[in-house]
Amino acid sequence: MAKLKKAYxxxxxxxxxxxxxxxxxxxxxxxxxxxxxxxxETVKPRWSANAKNTVAGPIPINEVAIAQIPRxxxxxxxxxxxxxxxxxxxxxxxxxxxPGIGKSTLLLQLSLSLxxxxxxxxxxxxxxxxxxxxxxxxxxxDSCYLLSQxxxxxxxxxxxxxxxxxxxxxxxxxxxxPHIESGAGSVSQIxxxxxxxxxxAKTTNTPVVLVGHITKDGGIxxxxxxxxxxxxxxxxxGDRNHIYRILRAQKNRFGAxxxxxxxxxxxxxxxxxxxxxxxxxxxxxxxxxxxxIAATVEGIRPMMIEVQALVSSAVYGTPQRSCTGFNAKRxxxxxxxxxxxxxxxxxxxxxxxxxxxxxxIEDPALDLAVIAALLSSYHDVPIAQQLCFAAEIxxxxxxxxxxxxxxxxxxAEKLGFGKIAISKFSKLGTPPKKIKxxxxxxxxxxxxxxF
Numbered sequence: 001m002a003k004l005k006k007a008y009x010x011x012x013x014x015x016x017x018x019x020x021x022x023x024x025x026x027x028x029x030x031x032x033x034x035x036x037x038x039x040x041e042t043v044k045p046r047w048s049a050n051a052k053n054t055v056a057g058p059i060p061i062n063e064v065a066i067a068q069i070p071r072x073x074x075x076x077x078x079x080x081x082x083x084x085x086x087x088x089x090x091x092x093x094x095x096x097x098x099p100g101i102g103k104s105t106l107l108l109q110l111s112l113s114l115x116x117x118x119x120x121x122x123x124x125x126x127x128x129x130x131x132x133x134x135x136x137x138x139x140x141x142d143s144c145y146l147l148s149q150x151x152x153x154x155x156x157x158x159x160x161x162x163x164x165x166x167x168x169x170x171x172x173x174x175x176x177x178p179h180i181e182s183g184a185g186s187v188s189q190i191x192x193x194x195x196x197x198x199x200x201a202k203t204t205n206t207p208v209v210l211v212g213h214i215t216k217d218g219g220i221x222x223x224x225x226x227x228x229x230x231x232x233x234x235x236x237x238g239d240r241n242h243i244y245r246i247l248r249a250q251k252n253r254f255g256a257x258x259x260x261x262x263x264x265x266x267x268x269x270x271x272x273x274x275x276x277x278x279x280x281x282x283x284x285x286x287x288x289x290x291x292x293i294a295a296t297v298e299g300i301r302p303m304m305i306e307v308q309a310l311v312s313s314a315v316y317g318t319p320q321r322s323c324t325g326f327n328a329k330r331x332x333x334x335x336x337x338x339x340x341x342x343x344x345x346x347x348x349x350x351x352x353x354x355x356x357x358x359x360x361i362e363d364p365a366l367d368l369a370v371i372a373a374l375l376s377s378y379h380d381v382p383i384a385q386q387l388c389f390a391a392e393i394x395x396x397x398x399x400x401x402x403x404x405x406x407x408x409x410x411x412a413e414k415l416g417f418g419k420i421a422i423s424k425f426s427k428l429g430t431p432p433k434k435i436k437x438x439x440x441x442x443x444x445x446x447x448x449x450x451f
Contacts, residue, residue, distance in 0.1 A: 008033040011187055011223065035181060036188045069254065072166070072207065075113045078263060078272045079106075082234065082247050084255015087166070090205040091254060092198050094172075094227065096212040096220040097236030102245055103211050105133065105269050106236065107168050110209075112139035116165035119158075123150040123174030123184075137269040150184060152177045152193050156200070164206065169197065171211035173221060190222040194229055227251065238265075242358025244279075245270065246298075258299030277304035277415055280357040287385060290377030294369030295390040295408035295420060296361055302404070302411035304388065305361060309373035310352040319348060325355030326366065334371055334393060341397030342443050344378065365402040367393035368421060371443065372450060379451050386418035387438075391426075397443040401426040409435060421446065 008017040010033055015026035023030050071086030080086050087093070097103045104125070111118040112134060122130060127146045134140065145162055149155050152175055159167070169175065175193040176184040183189065194210070201208040210230070212220040220227060227233050231253045238245035247261035262273040273279060281293065281304055290309045295302065307326075314320065323331050331353055338344045353370060355361055369389040376383050390408045392400040401423040402408075409428075412420050413435040424439035431437075440446050 006035055006181075009036050034186060034188045036191070072114075072116065074110055075115075076110060076272065077274075078247065078261030079110065081259045082249050082261045083232065084249075084252055084259070087207045087209075088231070088254045089207055090201050091207050091232060092201050092230040093207070093209045093232045093234060094212050094220065094230040095209060095234045095236060096214050098214060101236050101238055102263070102265055102270055103236055104170055105137075106247075106263070107170065107209060107211065108133060109137065109139065109269055111144045111166075111168060112137070112141050114143070114166065116143065117162065118144045118166045118168065119147060119162055119164035120144060120168045120170070121147045121149060121155055122170045123148070124170060136267070139269075150174050150176055152196050156196075159200070167197075167201075167206060167208045169208065169210045171213060172197075172226075173213045185221070187223045190226060194226055198229055237360070239358045244273070244357050244359055246359060248299075256299070260298045260301055277302075277411060280304065280359075281306045281415075282356055287382040289380045289382045290373055292369040292373040292376065292383055293388040293417070294363075294366045295388050295412050296363040296365055297404050297407055298361075298363070300404070300407070302407045304411060304415055304417075305359075305366070305369075306356040307366060307369045307373045308354040308356060309370065309377045310350075311346065311374055311377040312350050314348055314350050320350045320352070322351070323353045325358065325360050326353045326370065327362065330364075330367070331370070333395070334367060334374070337393055337395065337397050337443065338371060338374065342447050344375070346374075346378070349378075363402075364392040365390045365408070367391065368399065368446070372421075372446070375447060375450060381451055383450065384419075386416075387421065388412050388417045388419070389421045391421065391423045391440070393443065399423045399440045399442060399446065409437065 008020050010024040010027060010029065015024055017025065017033055020033050024032055069088055071088055073086045074080055095103055108130065111120050127148050130146055147155065147158060172190060172194060173185040176189050177192050177196065180188050180192050197208050197210065215221050232249060233251040235248045235250050236245060237248065243265045245263040245265060247263065249257045249259060251257065262276045263270040264273050292307045294305045294307055296305050321328060321331060331351065335346050335351060339346055351374065368391040371393060372383055372389055390402060390405060392402050394400050405422055405426045406429060409420055409432050413432055417435055419436045419438055421438045421440060424441045428437065
């Protein structure tokens with residue numbers, strides 16, 4: 001057994017120190033030194049005997065056989081879409097999100113619905129708590145095994161007895177290895193435990209899903225190298241006060257990062273939203289002012305979003321600018337364009353913008369719908385129900401084309417809209433049959449058309 005050799009590394013610049021000190025000698029940063037192991041015990045892992053593949057020597061690139069990567073279907077179309085078709089054997093997936101957003105619920109549903117042997121390792125909840133959640137969701141299976149453990153060595157002792165087809169770790173910040181003396185959740189512990197799990201996944205060709213906590217800034221807690229080490233980084237977004245959740249891929253070595261999955265949080269768990277356009281547009285008994293429908297695209301998935309606006313006189317002296325689901329700085333820019341180019345005095349008005357469903361949209365194609373909703377509320381004149389919008393607004397008041405305009409038109413046509421306002425410079429292929437595109441070049445022409 002080799003003697004453990006340890007050193008202290010600066011997490012800011014990577015400089016190595018023989019002993020701990022308050023300030024790094026290289027970059028002069030304070031309190032950035034953490035302990036890491038240089039040489040570990042030479043103990044062969046027990047699971048290596050059951051490895052499904054062997055390490056091969058170097059071969060010329062022209063002799064590499066290209067085969068279709070077999071994917072494991074998760075029985076969740078939304079998750080499969082984001083992953084690029086399913087789980088890849090040997091892949092490491094990192095799932096991040098705010099507390100209470102539904103990360104554990106999503107992975108438990110995956111474990112109970114998968115027709116594979118799954119080992120669910122929880123370092124935060126007991127087996128009884130997980131069982132109660134499974135009963136609430138009404139799901140049950142004999143192929144899902146629960147383990148409440150945080151020591152990686154004890155986890156790897158259980159793996160050869162079970163030989164799972166999928167390993168789920170909830171969460172990576174709760175694991176610790178005896179090789180590192182620092183506490184669980186520290187930078188060195190996260191790096192060491194993640195490296196052990198990655199080695200296991202690549203050696204045995206078993207997919208591993210890791211749950212990661214996030215910081216107050218929204219990034220995954222721990223070293224940034226963790227996101228570089230894994231194959232796929234998924235972000236679970238949403239507001240806990242709303243029922244809709246969005247699953248995005250920030251990094252994917254086996255697929256595109258442009259796909260999203262939409263879920264609805266219910267008592268029975270997360271339910272897939274197959275057609276988000278129908279649920280994100282609120283039903284109304286009568287036509288109301290301040291409402292406009294935008295044709296947006298999240299990744300390559302078109303959706304129809306309802307934009308709500310309220311413009312009223314400022315009664316407290318200083319006008320308010322409030323946005324929910326929309327960029328506040330972009331709203332200020334659009335208000336300046338309306339005042340400069342269209343002659344609307346909005347400097348003394350309170351302006352409120354809301355994107356229904358509690359989701360955040362960064363698509364610039366919402367600009368035209370936001371302006372239409374603002375003007376509708378300003379004049380207190382409703383917009384026709386059969387009209388939707390998809391265009392960007394420039395600083396000089398010009399209406400600019402947006403990407404994937406044909407996808408937006410097809411989605412609007414599918415939902416029964418009769419007209420869609422776009423830029424005159426949008427490039428269209430085959431003219432749509434059931435919907436009429438309305439081409440505009442400037443904001444002034446849109447104002448004349450609507451009011």
